[in-house]
Amino acid sequence: MCGICGFTGNNKELLRAMNASISHRGPDGEGFFEDNGISLGHRRLKIIDLSEKGKQPMSNEDGNVLVTFNGEIYNYKPLREQLQEKGHRFNSATDTEVIVHAYEEYGEKCAELFDGMFAFALWDSKQKKLVLARDPLGKKPLYYSVVSGQIYFASEIKALLENPELRRRVNKSAVGQLLNFRAVLGKETLFDGIFKVLPGSYLVWQDGKKTERRYWQLTPKEEISNEEAAAKKFLELFDKAVEKRLMSDVPLGTYLSGGVDSSAITALMSKKVEELRTFTVGFGEEGDELSHARAIAGKFSTNHSEVIVDYKDMTKVLPKLVWHMDEPMADIAFVPMYFLTNVARNDITVSLLGEGSDELFGGYERYRKTVGIRRFLPQQIAAKGYLQTDMAFREREKNAVLSDKGCAGSLAPFLNSHFKSGNFLDNALRFDAEQILPNYQLMRVDKVTMSCGLEARAPFLDKQLAEFAFSLSPELKVKGKVGKYIVKKAFRKILPANVLDERKRIFFIPLKQWFKDSLRDVAQQLLSKEALKERGLFNYNDVRLKFFLQSRGVFQNRFANQLLMLSMIEIWHRTFIDSEKVPKNGLSLKEIGI
Secondary structure, eight states: OEEEEEEESOOHHHHHHHHHHTGGGOBTOEEEEEETTEEEEEEEOOOSOOSGGGOSSEEOTTSSEEEEEEEEETTHHHHHHHHHHTTOOOSSSOSHHHHHHHHHHHGGGGGGGOOEEEEEEEEETTTTEEEEEEOTTOOSOOEEEEETTEEEEESSHHHHTTOTTSOOOBOGGGHHHHHHHSSOOTTBOSBTTOEEOOTTEEEEEETTEEEEEEOOOOOOOOOBOOHHHHHHHHHHHHHHHHHHTTOOSSOEEEEOOSSHHHHHHHHHHTTTSTTOEEEEEEOSSTTSSHHHHHHHHHHTTOEEEEEEOOHHHHHHTHHHHHHHHSSOOOOTTHHHHHHHHHHHTTTOSEEEOOTTHHHHHTOSHHHHTHHHHHTTSOHHHHHHHHHHTTOSSOHHHHHHHBSSGGGOOOSHHHHHHHOSSSOHHHHHHHHIIIIIIIIIIHHHHHHHHHHTTOEEEOGGGOHHHHHHHTTBOGGGTOBTTBSSHHHHHHTTTTSOHHHHHSOOOOOOOOHHHHIIIIIHHHHHHHTOHHHHHHHOSBOHHHHHHHHHHHHTTTTHHHHHHHHHHHHHHHHHIIIIISOOOOOTTSOOTTTTTO
């Protein structure tokens, strides 16, 4: 796990500034390669082959193919053997070196061979060709911009902003999307002129021209309907997925909430890892996850740690975390996750997490409602109703809060591409897996864990397991009132019944108390009439109404969440567009006095 950056052309000062801006992603070292036509930077977090032979950028034997790489290739050993049989010579024991030799053998299509999480930039000096590639499900981020005929890329947007030629402007067409989905979907970002390489895709830059190709995507194909066979196959694949992700030369552990997903990971890891370390975060209040996690930790005899978070501490780190996230994050769960990671990093360098289970196997409450929502309605109309059940701002609310109607955007492109025909549940799961998961949950996980130099791995997002999920009949994912049906069936003899039978538990955040304790005053200062007028994005009267309704206890958490999102956008604007510097120890914005 590392940070990468670079660009076509040469500018030593800029390359070092870009690399320095993402130093948190790789605290163990840095590397550069500069030649006619290309500049590559790398920040290293040592996970596999801790020797100096693992340094990047890394080249092939002849030095004409170079790569700067972020992530892990879990099947690198069999690929290495295949490539050696074809005559390729290796100089290290890293998974990184497999990429350059696989490219020599197969060209940019080599990305199709890799089983893992990755984002890499590969330079072919003979053809003067730059290849940017991202893993199938988008676990690792990769951004780019094109300025003055040159392409720039990086693991995080802040590195691209070191380029003085790139104008800092809000992408107004993305604001409405952010309000709806808590993230900007597709290839765009909230920054005008900065884009993402899409999951399962690679981008080729050659002769000043850009070509993008998709090499992998989820394709629903109903093949498996037998419960017993499906449960057996799931457990086999999931066990392999966990096993792969134990590949490490440094200490590893797992985050444990006590729910189905993290408990399943803990159960399997406890058989494979001596003295497994588990970590849980909470607020010391009724309703949080501490007692649930404690019970699972006891059952599987883990070395367990608990992190208790204070509201005032959460408020203080908001500017720092917005800087780390690059874009406003509306899910406040990223704040306690940061405190958890900061503590866990003292003992481990790699952690397994349960992300992706709900999106692949139908865990959320809204999936159970898909049949009722679409009854007697065309797919796209039903889809609009389905999506609105979980939006931060529904369409009516979004239109009311936006003073600049040019920011509203449209749902149509996403509805048209994901909800044309076929099984509605499969379409909903594919939409979430392709759009919400990589741009929201996985972006949050990557940026928060890497802010502390910790690598997060998600076994539920194993490529083979994802393909298996989309070969299941819908009834094996959502059956009656039970979501993730096949996952729970597979673990019936392994996990306690109370864990498997409880309703989907959302990570507990005492937002009502936090808003009352310290967040409300900060939000009111950030969303003052003067500030909103200066931005020209949001309607002050509607914002004021939300504060009033929140204080009166009307849909309190919903309005608190919306006000929090608008506050995050304002902090983001001051940090990145207005270029207010955020110190690495947090606070700023006049020491959170705004």
